[in-house]
Each structure stands twice: as structure tokens, then as C-alpha cells.
Amino acid sequence: MTAVTGAAVDAGAPGAGPDDLVALAGRVAGWARSGEDLEVYVARGDETDIRAYSGEIESLTSATSAGVGIRVVVDHRLGFAWAGSLERAVLEETLAEARDNAAYATPDEHVRLAEPDGVAAVPVDLWDDALASVPTTDKVALALELEARARNADPRIRQVDHADYGDGSVEVALVSTTGISSSSRKTSGYISVGAIAGDGEASQTGSGFSVGRGFAGLDPDRAVSDAVTRAVRMLGAAKGPSGRSTVVFDRRVASTLLSVVSSALSGEAVAKGRSFFAGRIGEQVGDPGLTLVDDPTDPRAYGAAAYDAEGLACRRNVLVDRGVLRGFLYDTVSGSRAGVSSTGSAVRGGFAGTPGPGCRALTLAAGPEGYDEDGVLAAVGEGLFVQSMTGVHSGVNPVSGDFSVGAEGLMIREGRLAEPVREITVASTLQRILQALVAVGADVEWLPGIAAGQTLAVGDMQVSGT
Amino acid sequence: MIDTPVLERVLAEALRHGGEFAEVFAEDRSTSSAVLDDGRVEELSSGRERGAGIRVVSGDTTGFAHTADLTESGLLRAAEAASAVARSGGGGAGTVAMGPLRTSDTGASGSGDDRPSRVTLASKGDSLDLLRRADEAARAADGAITQVQAGCGGSRRRVLIANSEGLYARDEQARTRFSVSCVASGDTGLQTGFETAARTLGFELFDEVSVEELAQLASARAVSKLSARPAPSGELPVVLAGGSGGILFHEACGHGLEADHIVKDASVYTGMVGQQVASPLVTLVDDGTVGSEWGTFAVDDEGRPAQRNVLIDRGVLTDYLWDYLRARKEGRVSSGNGRRQTYQHLPMVRMTNTFLLPGTEDADEIVAQTPKGVYVAKLGGGQVNTTTGDFVFGTTEAYLIEGGRITEPLRDANLIGNGPEILKRIDAVATDFAMTPGTCGKDGQSVPVGCGQATMRLSGVTIGGTAE
Numbered sequence: 001m002t003a004v005t006g007a008a009v010d011a012g013a014p015g016a017g018p019d020d021l022v023a024l025a026g027r028v029a030g031w032a033r034s035g036e037d038l039e040v041y042v043a044r045g046d047e048t049d050i051r052a053y054s055g056e057i058e059s060l061t062s063a064t065s066a067g068v069g070i071r072v073v074v075d076h077r078l079g080f081a082w083a084g085s086l087e088r089a090v091l092e093e094t095l096a097e098a099r100d101n102a103a104y105a106t107p108d109e110h111v112r113l114a115e116p117d118g119v120a121a122v123p124v125d126l127w128d129d130a131l132a133s134v135p136t137t138d139k140v141a142l143a144l145e146l147e148a149r150a151r152n153a154d155p156r157i158r159q160v161d162h163a164d165y166g167d168g169s170v171e172v173a174l175v176s177t178t179g180i181s182s183s184s185r186k187t188s189g190y191i192s193v194g195a196i197a198g199d200g201e202a203s204q205t206g207s208g209f210s211v212g213r214g215f216a217g218l219d220p221d222r223a224v225s226d227a228v229t230r231a232v233r234m235l236g237a238a239k240g241p242s243g244r245s246t247v248v249f250d251r252r253v254a255s256t257l258l259s260v261v262s263s264a265l266s267g268e269a270v271a272k273g274r275s276f277f278a279g280r281i282g283e284q285v286g287d288p289g290l291t292l293v294d295d296p297t298d299p300r301a302y303g304a305a306a307y308d309a310e311g312l313a314c315r316r317n318v319l320v321d322r323g324v325l326r327g328f329l330y331d332t333v334s335g336s337r338a339g340v341s342s343t344g345s346a347v348r349g350g351f352a353g354t355p356g357p358g359c360r361a362l363t364l365a366a367g368p369e370g371y372d373e374d375g376v377l378a379a380v381g382e383g384l385f386v387q388s389m390t391g392v393h394s395g396v397n398p399v400s401g402d403f404s405v406g407a408e409g410l411m412i413r414e415g416r417l418a419e420p421v422r423e424i425t426v427a428s429t430l431q432r433i434l435q436a437l438v439a440v441g442a443d444v445e446w447l448p449g450i451a452a453g454q455t456l457a458v459g460d461m462q463v464s465g466t
Numbered sequence: 467m468i469d470t471p472v473l474e475r476v477l478a479e480a481l482r483h484g485g486e487f488a489e490v491f492a493e494d495r496s497t498s499s500a501v502l503d504d505g506r507v508e509e510l511s512s513g514r515e516r517g518a519g520i521r522v523v524s525g526d527t528t529g530f531a532h533t534a535d536l537t538e539s540g541l542l543r544a545a546e547a548a549s550a551v552a553r554s555g556g557g558g559a560g561t562v563a564m565g566p567l568r569t570s571d572t573g574a575s576g577s578g579d580d581r582p583s584r585v586t587l588a589s590k591g592d593s594l595d596l597l598r599r600a601d602e603a604a605r606a607a608d609g610a611i612t613q614v615q616a617g618c619g620g621s622r623r624r625v626l627i628a629n630s631e632g633l634y635a636r637d638e639q640a641r642t643r644f645s646v647s648c649v650a651s652g653d654t655g656l657q658t659g660f661e662t663a664a665r666t667l668g669f670e671l672f673d674e675v676s677v678e679e680l681a682q683l684a685s686a687r688a689v690s691k692l693s694a695r696p697a698p699s700g701e702l703p704v705v706l707a708g709g710s711g712g713i714l715f716h717e718a719c720g721h722g723l724e725a726d727h728i729v730k731d732a733s734v735y736t737g738m739v740g741q742q743v744a745s746p747l748v749t750l751v752d753d754g755t756v757g758s759e760w761g762t763f764a765v766d767d768e769g770r771p772a773q774r775n776v777l778i779d780r781g782v783l784t785d786y787l788w789d790y791l792r793a794r795k796e797g798r799v800s801s802g803n804g805r806r807q808t809y810q811h812l813p814m815v816r817m818t819n820t821f822l823l824p825g826t827e828d829a830d831e832i833v834a835q836t837p838k839g840v841y842v843a844k845l846g847g848g849q850v851n852t853t854t855g856d857f858v859f860g861t862t863e864a865y866l867i868e869g870g871r872i873t874e875p876l877r878d879a880n881l882i883g884n885g886p887e888i889l890k891r892i893d894a895v896a897t898d899f900a901m902t903p904g905t906c907g908k909d910g911q912s913v914p915v916g917c918g919q920a921t922m923r924l925s926g927v928t929i930g931g932t933a934e
Contacts, residue, residue, distance in 0.1 A: 405880060
């Protein structure tokens with residue numbers, strides 16, 4: 001990872017970076033009629049995506065895109081419209097459509113746009129100037145190298161089904177009639193590879209990747225070795241046994257698990273009775289070893305940001321402290337509903353989405369032992385190590401807490417990884433998982449997504465297999 | 467959207483520096499949605515996106531560029547970019563002579579650009595009325611319902627595809643979706659129920675669908691799970707209700723039959739055409755032409771008419787699903803399965819409506835002849851690893867079967883199996899066929915699909931519950 005730390009820089013600070021976008025958003029916000037509030041979100045981005053296969057470039061995409069999302073609030077009614085263009089006629093049409101939509105909404109005293117709350121943004125530098133000058137030929141060469149190295153890494157690798165390079169840059173500006181004016185910009189780069197290992201008839205798969213803020217620092221060694229190790233160690237996997245077991249979640253899997261828990265910490269889900277955490281502030285919801293924090297101001301985090309999706313400063317929010325539920329994540333509307341201020345936690349899926357509360361950079365406090373993966377395995381002794389998890393969207397319910405996922409991985413025997421197992425499920429409830437935490441690794445890795453990866457051991461899970 | 471002479475000039479520009487194939491895919495898409503949540507109409511949203519994606523195939527390399535600028539100069543710039551990236555990808559410098567476009571519409575539903583749309587989208591006022599009716603029906607159905615969210619969304623998508631082989635096709639696709647999601651609370655905590663109706667139709671969807679019925683189904687599903695016991699753990703026979711579990715075939719073999727996985731030897735079904743891969747009760751079809759189902763269209767996103775493809779015939783694998791590129795490599799034609807999420811995406815092999823043909827048995831009889839097992843009334847989503855064939859699919863309404871009778875409700879769980887093994891364990895198929903809509907995600911792109919089957923039984927599947 002090429003996370004940038006240290007000195008404050010002006011990228012991401014208001015007025016810096018995408019000046020023309022701020023000016024454009026400001027002009028559109030200026031079209032507001034009396035009695036109406038407008039919020040204008042404009043975004044512009046570039047991307048390059050390259051896929052290598054069998055020594056050739058299979059596809060190469062190069063594109064720029066831009067768009068706008070406008071929220072209108074009139075008489076406590078909200079309307080939204082978006083468009084994939086920044087042409088003046090389109091902007092006018094989009095505003096008219098948002099106004100029309102507002103007329104149909106139910107008036108709601110809590111509906112309002114964000115207003116400056118005096119919290120200063122912590123600058124985070126997410127922009128790599130060097131990315132723009134990397135020639136396409138270098139990116140092509142990296143994709144080809146990734147594919148070739150995965151293919152030749154081990155005689156048991158019989159196919160590399162994808163080897164991808166991708167990068168992008170995005171600039172965003174947000175201006176409202178309620179006094180918000182913010183902008184940010186960021187670049188990103190990734191490589192990803194999928195390896196297939198073969199052993200007679202049976203095949204097994206493994207994937208690996210490396211992410212960063214640009215081209216430099218992407219680590220093909222790491223991506224290839226992850227993909228190859230994961231595929232090869234699964235060779236010979238059989239269906240595992242059923243029973244109660246301690247389960248160790250690999251860092252990537254643990255990151256997914258945390259992301260799922262985070263949807264139950266949304267202030268909106270709580271306000272609407274869609275979270276098993278509703279009404280439990282101050283209660284012991286987890287093991288005393290469980291401390292959960294969302295901190296987008298940590299520049300190492302993949303989801304680091306200076307501003308949230310309503311233009312308020314992002315901040316550190318403690319959600320669970322030593323097992324006690326301390327808080328939820330709020331945007332302006334859900335905060336108002338709960339009688340609290342926004343926690344600067346609005347997120348949105350680009351210009352076509354509306355903001356709602358969510359995590360950006362969730363981590364667990366590491367256990368006092370400072371374990372890495374081997375340390376957790378040794379501490380657990382006997383159990384199941386899960387290296388990949390499937391069916392999270394179909395088998396984990398953040399409202400009821402029911403948890404059932406497909407898994408593959410390796411048995412843990414005498415504190416070490418042993419034989420591979422596949423076609424099994426791991427089940428519990430999210431409530432029980434938080435209580436049954438056995439170990440939290442100190443091996444924090446900022447993976448792409450909203451939660452860090454760190455090895456996690458959970459006791460008393462039901463494993464279904466043979 | 468774009469005049470024919472302009473298309474011809476853009477295609478010529480795309481191939482000016484070499485390449486064997488060029489294509490323009492233009493799209494004009496409008497979407498609208500309304501959400502009622504917590505008793506309030508919270509959000510009406512509309513969106514509009516138009517643009518074109520241009521690809522140039524040179525040797526084994528595809529160059530792709532897209533633009534929101536549909537003027538001739540915007541398209542020419544995109545063509546130049548696609549050509550340049552195809553070359554920087556190292557593609558060969560083959561050339562191709564280009565003839566004029568055949569200006570007949572391939573799409574059965576192709577409508578003129580300037581004529582009014584034939585599609586009636588839901589008016590905002592009408593959608594709100596439907597949302598309120600659904601909210602009331604869900605809350606009235608049971609006092610344990612504490613939260614209701616109802617959503618109504620529509621989209622209209624006009625596409626135009628022209629390529630250097632002279633293909634010219636247009637289509638207009640309207641889709642409408644209505645969903646209800648309920649939360650029930652009781653002593654055991656919270657439970658959820660969900661139901662959706664979605665068709666390739668405009669507002670006419672509601673001539674066929676009762677929003678009250680959807681709301682009652684979602685509500686009953688949430689309430690019944692309040693008294694549910696944990697799902698069993700381990701292997702048991704499973705009966706899937708008609709229309710509940712087409713997702714089984716989508717995951718167990720549909721994805722594994724997509725030619726992009728096959729040509730990379732990344733599917734358990736590679737090299738198995740002509741072999742018995744499933745029980746003789748299995749005849750599996752992928753058909754993009756079925757009525758107004760969610761995965762239906764006139765032409766695919768490469769301009770190829772939708773068609774009916776038999777994938778498995780009485781247990782024997784007959785063919786895979788193909789798009790233009792993978793078919794061309796094998797010297798055959800596309801099966802009409804080249805699809806993309808928007809003009810900003812490259813097309814790839816995708817399913818349309820994938821279903822098991824009905825059998826001959828009586829659905830109730832299948833349950834009666836199952837001494838112990840699980841009855842799945844509704845499945846949620848699923849996921850597959852096409853290389854190993856291992857797949858999961860989740861229940862959202864399930865019951866125990868004891869002594870040939872459906873008894874207690876079960877909490878949600880995933881089921882796990884291996885495609886080729888599970889397909890051989892189908893030992894009964896009934897006549898009560900039904901389809902369900904779904905959204906299929908692959909490689910970062912989502913497209914609407916249909917799934918279907920009649921009541922059927924699997925002689926054994928691993929159920930991932932928490933009960934020991």
C-alpha cells in the first residue's frame with residue numbers, strides 16, 4: 001500500500017484542487033429560488049482498466065465521465081435527480097426534475113440539508129500527481145507481468161483466469177445554499193490476479209491483489225504470492241466435518257464480516273427499527289475485548305476522506321468500547337431524527353446516489369497479545385481457518401443478526417494450518433459472534449472497502465459439512 | 467439517436483489504424499424511483515444517462531472507450547481513443563473492408579428515434595398511490611409488523627448498436643419493479659420479509675400484479691420467522707417450491723455454462739458437451755424471448771436477437787452461452803447472450819431467463835413422499851465459484867418437513883453444494899412452474915435476469931443452520 005501520511009497538504013481542502021467544479025456547483029446552487037434549498041454534487045473522473053490473458057492484453061478501457069446529483073428541499077420535502085453529464089442544458093433539466101420530485105414527498109420536519117457545524121476537516125492527501133504521467137505502455141507491461149508471474153509461479157498453477165490493472169482519479173465538489181462548500185480529489189490504483197491450481201481432475205482457485213493511491217507502490221509479488229498460495233493450499237480439499245468449532249477468519253474475510261456488522265450501526269437503520277442494536281446504547285453488546293472505531297481521518301485507511309458526502313468534516317467515531325455500545329453513525333437527517341448532530345458519516349455511491357449514514361474506515365482495537373495470523377492460530381489450537389466466504393448477501397441479515405455463509409479454508413490442528421476443506425457452511429448470529437470473540441489480531445491491513453482486515457477468532461460457531 | 471452516415475464514419479475512424487472489428491453501442495437511459503419508508507414518501511429520484519461505448523478488436527485485444535458526447539466529433543474522439551488503446555494493448559494491425567450498414571432494424575421492438583416512446587412509465591402520482599396501498603396492506607396483515615419499506619422503480623432504455631460487419635439494430639426496453647420489505651418484532655427479536663415483482667414492461671406491470679398481495683407475502687414471511695427455530699445443520703433432502711428456487715440453476719450451472727469461463731478452462735463444465743451432467747429430469751433452457759419476464763429483450767447489447775437456447779436436455783449438456791467475441795473465436799455465432807450494464811461497460815456472456823422445464827409430478831405429492839427434510843418456499847440470492855462448482859443459495863422462507871408434512875418455520879440459512887453433484891440429485895420435478903426476477907452480478911456489472919422452476923426435490927443438500 002502506498003498510503004501517504006504526514007504533513008498537511010492542500011489537496012482536498014476547500015477551494016483547492018477541482019476549482020472549476022466548485023465554481024460550477026456554486027453556479028447551479030445559485031439557481032435556487034426563494035424558499036428552497038439546493039445541494040449540488042458534481043463529480044468528474046478518469047479511469048484505465050486493463051485485463052491480461054495468456055500473454056496478451058484481452059481488453060483495455062480508457063474513459064472519462066462526469067455527472068451531477070441535485071437535492072432540493074422545499075417545505076421539508078426532499079427531491080433528487082441526477083444525470084451523467086455537466087452540460088448546462090442537462091443541469092437545468094436535472095434541477096427541474098429534482099424540484100418536481102420534491103413536490104411529491106411527504107413533509108418531514110427532519111428533512112434538511114447539512115449546515116456547517118464548525119468541525120474542522122483533517123486534511124488527508126489522497127492524490128498521486130505522478131499517476132497522470134504514467135504511460136499506458138507501463139500499465140500494459142505491469143498487467144502482462146502480473147499474468148506471466150502468476151502463470152509461472154508454481155507448476156501446479158494451470159490457469160490464470162484474470163490479471164487486471166486499474167487506476168482512476170476522481171474530483172468532487174459539493175456546494176449548497178445552506179453554506180456548505182467542499183471539494184476533494186483522489187487517485188487510486190490496483191492490480192488483481194486470479195489463479196487456478198490443478199491436481200488431476202480437481203481445480204482450486206485463489207486470488208490476490210494490491211491497492212494504492214497510484215501506480216508506484218503496487219506490489220505484484222504480494223498479489224501473485226497471495227493468489228498462488230491460496231489456490232495451491234486448497235488442492236486436495238474435501239468436504240469438512242460438521243460440529244461446533246472455533247473459527248479463525250482470514251483478514252480479508254474479517255473485513256467483510258466487519259462491513260456487515262457496520263450496517264447495523266447506521267443511525268438510519270436504528271431509527272427505523274432495522275437494527276439489532278436499536279435501543280441498546282450503554283449495554284454490553286460484545287466481549288470486553290471488542291472496541292470498534294470508524295476513523296476516516298486515518299490517512300492509511302482505504303476509505304480515508306476529509307469530508308463526508310454532505311460536505312461535513314469526517315471524524316473519528318467510537319462505536320463500541322470494550323464491549324459496550326457507545327454510538328451510531330449519523331448523517332444530517334438521521335441525526336435530526338435521533339435528536340443528535342451528524343457524526344460526519346454521510347456516504348453516497350457517486351453522483352447517482354443520495355447520501356445516507358455509513359462507515360468508511362472501521363477497525364477493531366487489537367488484542368493485548370499483539371498477534372499476527374500465526375499467533376492467533378497458535379492461540380486457538382484446534383478449529384477452522386476460513387480463507388474465503390460466499391453468500392454474504394444471501395445468508396447474513398443485519399436486521400435479525402442471522403448469520404450463515406459458505407466457506408472454504410483449512411483445518412487448524414495443534415495451532416497450525418492443516419488439511420484443506422471446502423463446501424461447508426459456518427453459522428451463528430452476529431449478536432453471538434460479537435460476544436464470542438476469542439482473539440483480535442494486531443495485523444491490521446487496510447483493504448479496499450470500508451473496514452480494515454485483521455485476523456479474527458470467534459468461538460462456538462456451527463460448521464456444517466459431512 | 468445517431469444518424470447512419472455518422473455511424474459509418476465513426477466505425478471507419480475506429481478501424482483507420484487497423485483492427486478486425488469495430489462497434490458503436492449507444493444508449494439513452496432514464497430511470498425513476500420512489501421509496502416509501504417508515505410511513506413517509508421519503509425519496510423520489512430520477513436519472514438520465516446517455517452516451518456511447520466504442521470497441522475495436524485487434525487480434526486478441528479489445529480496445530474500449532466511452533463518451534457522454536453523442537455529437538459526431540465526440541464519437542470520433544471516442545473511436546480514435548478505442549483504436550489507440552487497442553493498439554497500445556499490442557493488438558495486431560489487421561485491416562478490414564467496411565461496407566454500408568444494413569439499415570433494417572433487427573430489434574422486434576425497434577422504434578423510431580423521433581416518435582413518442584411506446585412505453586408508459588409510471589406517473590409519479592400513480593406510484594405513490596401504489597406505495598401507500600402496499601404500506602397499508604403490510605401493516606394491516608399483522609400487528610407484529612413494525613416497519614415497512616416499499617419501492618417502485620422504472621427505467622426506459624433505448625439502445626442502438628452498429629458494427630463493422632454491417633449490423634444495425636435498435637431496441638427499446640422498459641422495465642418496472644415493485645418491492646416490499648417488512649420488519650416484524652417479537653420476543654425473539656427482529657425478522658425480515660421481502661417480496662418483489664419485476665417485468666420488462668411499463669406501468670402495465672400493475673395490470674398483472676397486486677401490490678397488496680406482494681405486501682401480504684412479505685409481511686407473512688417476516689411474521690412466520692418470529693416463531694422460527696434455528697435451521698438444521700448438515701445434509702438433508704430439500705424440496706424447493708415452484709418459483710422459489712430458479713436461482714439454484716443460475717448458480718449451480720448457469721454461470722458455469724458461460725463461454726467466457728469455458729474458453730479459459732475456468733468452469734467445471736469445460737469439455738462436457740454431450741455428457742450426462744444432471745439427472746434425466748433436468749432440461750434447462752436460457753431464453754431471452756419469454757413474454758415480459760425480467761431477463762427478456764428483443765436484441766442483446768451486441769445487436770443479436772434474443773433466442774431460446776437449450777443448455778441441458780434430459781440431463782445431457784448440449785451447449786454453452788455465447789457472446790460475439792467468444793463465439794467468433796470458436797467459428798460460430800453468438801447465442802444472443804452478450805449483455806452489458808450500461809454504455810460504460812464492455813459486453814460479456816450473461817444469462818437471460820434461465821429455467822428448468824416442468825416435470826410431471828404433483829407438487830403436494832413430492833412433499834408427502836419426503837419423510838424428513840426442509841421445504842424452501844422462497845430463496846434469496848446465491849453465489850458460485852465456477853471453477854470448483856461450489857455454490858451457495860440462501861433461504862428467506864423455509865420450513866421443516868416431518869412425516870411428509872410441512873411443519874415448523876426455520877430461520878434464514880445458506881445451503882451449499884457442488885453444481886455437478888447437486889444436478890444429479892434432482893429426483894422429482896412437478897408441474898407448478900413459476901418464474902422469479904433477480905439481479906445478476908458478474909465482474910462488477912449488474913443485469914436483470916429471470917429464474918424459474920416447478921416444485922422439485924434434491925435428495926440431499928448441506929444446510930448451514932445453527933442447530934446441532
